[in-house]
Amino acid sequence: MSGVVGELARAGDALARPTLRLLDGKWGAFRVAVLRSAFSRDQRSIQVDALHTQVDTYLGEMLGEGIEVPASESGRVLCNAWVKNQWLFRDNAPDGSLVYSLTSSSLEALDLIQNLSRDRALVSESRLTMILDTVRRWATEASADPQDRVDRLNAQIRELEVERDRIAGGGGVAAASEDRMLDGYANLMDLIGQLPSDFKRVEESMLDMHRQILRDLRDEERVVGEVLDEYLESQDRLLRTTPEGRAFDGAFELLRDAELMNELRENIQVLLGHPAAEALDGRDVTELRGTVTVIRQGTRDVLDQRHRLSKTLKEHIVNNDPLAERELERVLRGIQRELMTWMETAGPRSMVDVDLLPPVAKIGHLREKMYDPAAAAPPPPLRQADDDIPAPPSVEELRAAGGPSLEQMRAALIDALMESGVATAAQVFNALPTDLRRPVEILGLLHILSGLDDSSIADGTTEEFRAIRPDGHRRTFLAPTALLSSHHAERLAAAADEGITDA
Incomplete structure (x- = not known):
C-alpha cells in the first residue's frame, strides 16, 4: 500500500x-x-x-x-x-x-499571508545556522550522559575562547552584511509571528475546558471533587504535552526573569540599529519592537482566562449546597442545559416560543365558604337620636359663614367716598363696621372695584386690609393699592339705581 x-x-x-x-x-x-x-x-x-x-x-x-x-x-x-x-x-x-x-485559526492564516508576501530566500546561511544552533542546544539538553554533556560544554567554551582571544589580540570585527541581516530579520519575524497564534490556542483550550467544566457542574452527574481533579489534570496536560502549552510555559518562565527580558529588549534595539533595518517595512519594525509586549499580552490573556475558570470553580464550590435537591432546581438546570445545546446550532436571529406561565387549570367552581344564616339577617333598626340633635344654626351664623355682602359693601363704599372725597380701598375697608370686615368681604370689594375701569391702581405698591373673622380673630391681607374718589362713588350709585351689579 x-x-x-x-x-x-x-x-x-x-x-x-x-x-x-x-x-x-x-x-x-x-x-x-x-x-x-x-x-x-x-x-x-x-x-x-x-x-x-x-x-x-x-x-x-x-x-x-x-x-x-x-x-x-x-x-x-x-x-x-x-x-x-x-x-x-x-x-x-x-x-x-x-x-x-x-x-x-485567523492568526495562523494572516501570518501565512504575511510570510508569503515577504520577498526572501527560503534557504539561507542564517536559517541553516539557526537550525544548527537550535539542534546543538537541544542535543545538549537531551543528553543524559554527564560526560557527554561536559564534552559538549567544553567544546562550546573552546570555540568562545578562541573567538575572544582573536578579538582581544587585535582581530577585526565586521558587522553582518545587509543581505545577511535582512534574512535574519525574516527568520526572526517568522518566529515572533507564531507567538500570538500559539497564545491564542492556549486561551481557546482554556475556554473549551471552561465550558466543559461548566457543563459537568450543571449536569451534576459527578461530585465536585472529581471535576476539580480533572480540571487540575487537564491544566497540567495542557501546559506540558501540547506545543502551545509548552510555548506558554516557556514564555511564563521568561517573564519571571527580569534580566532576560531586559536582554531581549536591548538585543532588539541593537538589531534595529543596524543600517539594514532601514529597508524593513514599518509594520515589520513595529512587530520587532513589540516582541516583549506580544509575550506579555499573550501571557496575560491566558492567565486571565485561567483566572476566570478558577473563579467559576470557586463560586460553584462556595454556593453549591449538596443537600439542595429540590425538583424546581432540577427543572431549571435541565432547561439551561437544553438552552446551551440549542445555542450551539441556533443562528443569531433564531427564536423559540416559550410560555412564561403554565396554562390555567380548567376546574369547576369551588365553594369558598359555607352558608351562614347570620349573613342573610336584616340590619338592626336605627336608634332614635332626638336628644343628640344639635341646635340648628341661626340666620346670622349662616350669613357669617357665607359669601361677601355685595350690596352692603357697595352702599358703605359710596357713603365713605361721598364723605371723605378721596381714599384708598384699604382705608375704606378698615373703617367699615365689624360685620363687613370679614376676609371674604375683601373679595367682594375687589369684585366691585374690578368694574371701575378708571380706578387708579398703583404699580408695585400694596396696602393692608385688616379683616376680622366672625369669631373675633384678626387677619391682615395685602392687595394692590387702589385710589378712589367721589367720582367713583357717583358711578357706583348710578349703577345701583339701574340695577347693575357690576359698575
Whole structure:
C-alpha cells in the first residue's frame, strides 16, 4: 500500500480546519484584507458595534473603487458569520462590553499571508545556522550522559575562547552584511509571528475546558471533587504535552526573569540599529519592537482566562449546597442545559416560543365558604337620636359663614367716598363696621372695584386690609393699592339705581 488513503484523510482534515477555510473560496482575499485592516498587534480586540461600522466602511470603500464585495451583506451579518466559522471570537471585555477578537485559526492564516508576501530566500546561511544552533542546544539538553554533556560544554567554551582571544589580540570585527541581516530579520519575524497564534490556542483550550467544566457542574452527574481533579489534570496536560502549552510555559518562565527580558529588549534595539533595518517595512519594525509586549499580552490573556475558570470553580464550590435537591432546581438546570445545546446550532436571529406561565387549570367552581344564616339577617333598626340633635344654626351664623355682602359693601363704599372725597380701598375697608370686615368681604370689594375701569391702581405698591373673622380673630391681607374718589362713588350709585351689579 502506498499510503495515499491516509494522506488523503490527513489532507481533508487540514483543509477542513478554519485556517484554510478562511483563505479558500471567492471571498478569501476579501476576508484577509478586512481582518488585517481591522486588527493589529496593538489592536487585539474591537467592540462589537465598532467593528460592524468599520466593516461597513470597508465595504463602501471597495464598492467606490469598483471592487466586487459580498452582495446584500452588512458588517453585522459578516461578523456573525465569521464567528460561526471560528474566524472571530466574541466575548465580554473586563469593562463588561462585548468585543471581537481573532481566533488562533485567523492568526495562523494572516501570518501565512504575511510570510508569503515577504520577498526572501527560503534557504539561507542564517536559517541553516539557526537550525544548527537550535539542534546543538537541544542535543545538549537531551543528553543524559554527564560526560557527554561536559564534552559538549567544553567544546562550546573552546570555540568562545578562541573567538575572544582573536578579538582581544587585535582581530577585526565586521558587522553582518545587509543581505545577511535582512534574512535574519525574516527568520526572526517568522518566529515572533507564531507567538500570538500559539497564545491564542492556549486561551481557546482554556475556554473549551471552561465550558466543559461548566457543563459537568450543571449536569451534576459527578461530585465536585472529581471535576476539580480533572480540571487540575487537564491544566497540567495542557501546559506540558501540547506545543502551545509548552510555548506558554516557556514564555511564563521568561517573564519571571527580569534580566532576560531586559536582554531581549536591548538585543532588539541593537538589531534595529543596524543600517539594514532601514529597508524593513514599518509594520515589520513595529512587530520587532513589540516582541516583549506580544509575550506579555499573550501571557496575560491566558492567565486571565485561567483566572476566570478558577473563579467559576470557586463560586460553584462556595454556593453549591449538596443537600439542595429540590425538583424546581432540577427543572431549571435541565432547561439551561437544553438552552446551551440549542445555542450551539441556533443562528443569531433564531427564536423559540416559550410560555412564561403554565396554562390555567380548567376546574369547576369551588365553594369558598359555607352558608351562614347570620349573613342573610336584616340590619338592626336605627336608634332614635332626638336628644343628640344639635341646635340648628341661626340666620346670622349662616350669613357669617357665607359669601361677601355685595350690596352692603357697595352702599358703605359710596357713603365713605361721598364723605371723605378721596381714599384708598384699604382705608375704606378698615373703617367699615365689624360685620363687613370679614376676609371674604375683601373679595367682594375687589369684585366691585374690578368694574371701575378708571380706578387708579398703583404699580408695585400694596396696602393692608385688616379683616376680622366672625369669631373675633384678626387677619391682615395685602392687595394692590387702589385710589378712589367721589367720582367713583357717583358711578357706583348710578349703577345701583339701574340695577347693575357690576359698575
